[in-house]
């Protein structure tokens with residue numbers, strides 16, 4: 001029988017666990033990679049150049065038939081699993097009705113429904129409004145625009161180790177120049193990088209860290225010139241730094257008292273990722289604005305800003321929007337994502353993942369002193385690696401170990417993502433539908449990888 005595809009009949013068939021049948025990358029991936037190198041600039045790099053044929057739940061399969069346990073979920077995008085049946089059905093149904101009208105020409109209900117759903121589930125019981133856009137960076141840009149218009153001020157403040165995107169303004173908001181900003185300047189001005197809370201390295205309480213952040217902003221900027229303070233409740237790219245208790249509420253009190261708009265960039269941490277709808281909830285943090293993207297539409301591009309109605313309404317008619325913002329297919333998928341998180345009880349699943357993964361990683365930390373710290377919430381957990389023998393002293397970052405562990409895991413069929421200002425963090429962002437067996441299997445591979453260092 002002539003076989004043109006390695007794929008079985010149905011998308012969900014048999015994608016239950018890892019399976020390596022060739023070298024990684026395999027011959028078909030290598031051939032595709034040759035074509036890609038000729039056609040795609042090197043600035044667009046890939047963590048693991050295996051070319052994907054299909055995916056379901058927490059498993060992806062490449063063109064050579066290798067299957068990987070996906071602990072990255074496309075950087076926290078397929079939070080409710082790859083090709084969730086309800087999301088696929090909702091998108092397919094919308095495909096047959098209409099693909100585009102442009103909400104700012106002739107609107108449609110699904111945009112409004114997404115706005116209602118996000119407003120109901122973000123922290124704060126005040127009246128909220130929502131604008132939908134295409135990407136996380138675009139959401140951040142819009143949040144800054146809106147805050148500047150609402151306050152009549154210019155200054156933008158962010159925290160050290162933060163990441164906010166790859167557009168001109170958001171490049172200026174990132175902590176790490178390499179690779180996100182290096183050579184791409186000049187950057188917009190009036191962006192200020194204030195100290196953050198990084199308990200593993202600064203040893204400060206939330207109040208102490210907040211006093212340091214506020215002191216910096218008052219000294220270097222002045223509240224009266226500051227339009228917006230943007231914080232990630234758990235820092236994504238930076239390495240899942242989880243602030244000490246009290247840090248975010250103290251920043252909020254200061255911002256509220258000084259007329260500064262405070263925004264949570266929940267692009268990575270939101271939409272059920274941490275076992276709560278939005279990670280701000282874990283910290284008693286009620287931001288004025290919330291930025292969301294990644295997980296909201298199950299893999300389709302959708303992002304936005306939701307926030308206090310009076311702030312959101314500061315922008316004049318026509319001042320917000322964009323051709324594809326709130327695309328009908330993406331909006332239909334997003335509504336299904338909200339429904340599935342509730343129907344499948346995925347917030348509880350996020351908490352169960354933490355309850356299983358954190359002790360397993362802590363046990364590894366007890367066994368191997370290259371693990372300096374285990375942190376995060378829900379299905380957003382990381383380990384920070386240090387040079388052997390430095391955990392209690394200098395905590396010297398160990399990027400080489402991270403690279404070797406990620407490579408080893410990939411060869412065994414487990415895809416893990418790295419992160420961190422010093423590239424010394426392994427972050428786990430599995431889909432909330434990952435099974436206990438899959439999670440245990442991944443941890444076993446991780447243990448082998450660390451033992452092999």
Ligand SMILES: *Cc1c(COP(=O)(O)O)cnc(C)c1O
Nearest residue numbers: 135136137163164165236267268
């Ligand atoms: C991914 C990310 C962004 C940027 O989103 P894009 O959709 O890639 O533009 C911004 N902030 C955080 C916290 C992110 O994780």
